Amino acid sequence: MERYANRSIDLWDLADVYEWEFDTAVPEEFPSTPKCKDMRGLYYKQGLEYLSNFPGYDDKKILGVEKKFDYEIDDWIFNGIIDLIMEDEEGRLIIQDYKSKSAFKSKKEQAEYARQLYLYSLYVKREYGKYPDLLRFVMFRKGITVDIPFDETKLQEALAWARETVKEIRECWVYDASPDDFYCQHLCDHREHCEFKN
Ligand code: SF4
Structure with missing residues (x-):
């Protein structure tokens, strides 16, 4: 969207560029949750759908x-x-x-x-x-x-x-731990070493 707004990608190329570049731009594993086992696939599909239907900013x-x-x-x-x-x-x-x-x-x-x-x-x-x-x-x-x-x-x-x-x-000089299951297991940068996560 940044490149489109800066006019370095044309509107009709947005979805193609997204498909070509997704794996390089998003190399991380996605967590799976009880509600969604394939979050990566879901995000990918929803992003593609958005870009395929995006009308552009020609009037702005x-x-x-x-x-x-x-x-x-x-x-x-x-x-x-x-x-x-x-x-x-x-x-x-x-x-x-x-x-x-x-x-x-x-x-x-x-x-x-x-x-x-x-x-x-x-x-x-x-x-x-x-x-x-x-x-x-x-x-x-x-x-x-x-x-x-x-x-x-x-x-x-x-x-x-x-x-x-x-x-x-x-x-504030004391920061108490505030563990959260999902955040501790999947997102926090300290999760490999943190003594509070369990
Ligand atoms: S892993 Fe540790 S530092 Fe990270 S959110 Fe959980 S409790 Fe906080």
Whole structure:
């Protein structure tokens, strides 16, 4: 999607390039779960389906792709990489983020994820002189688009959350283990050596 947005791959080649490059780009084993024994196959198929049906961004103006930024907040620096910044056919400024999650479990979870895009909007305001109109999540595996209209109160809440989190990190000197079966068995980088995982 990055290469498409940067115009180095044409729309009609997206699915082919995905098929050619998938094994090289994704060399890791996928975990199997009781619900899904072939997660790799499932992700592959869903990704291919998304790209085969993707209509392209011809009607949009691309403003930024994988936009890396630093933003000073108090005495620390918030940095992020925005998947896509664009203006749609109605002139609305959109921050877009691709997610491999299939859906948000609840409104609460969606609001927690939206903090990330609200914090990105600080950079958008600095760069483009206005806040975005829409924060957009694209859950490509299920072809779901979630649009969240920008709300300045929510931005202030996200900022307060970020400040509180930085304060907590700075004040914390003891990090208790919080083992989680799936994470410990399949994902954590310390799982080969960790004494807490069992
Ligand atoms: S393996 Fe250890 S460090 Fe990793 S998540 Fe589990 S408990 Fe935490």
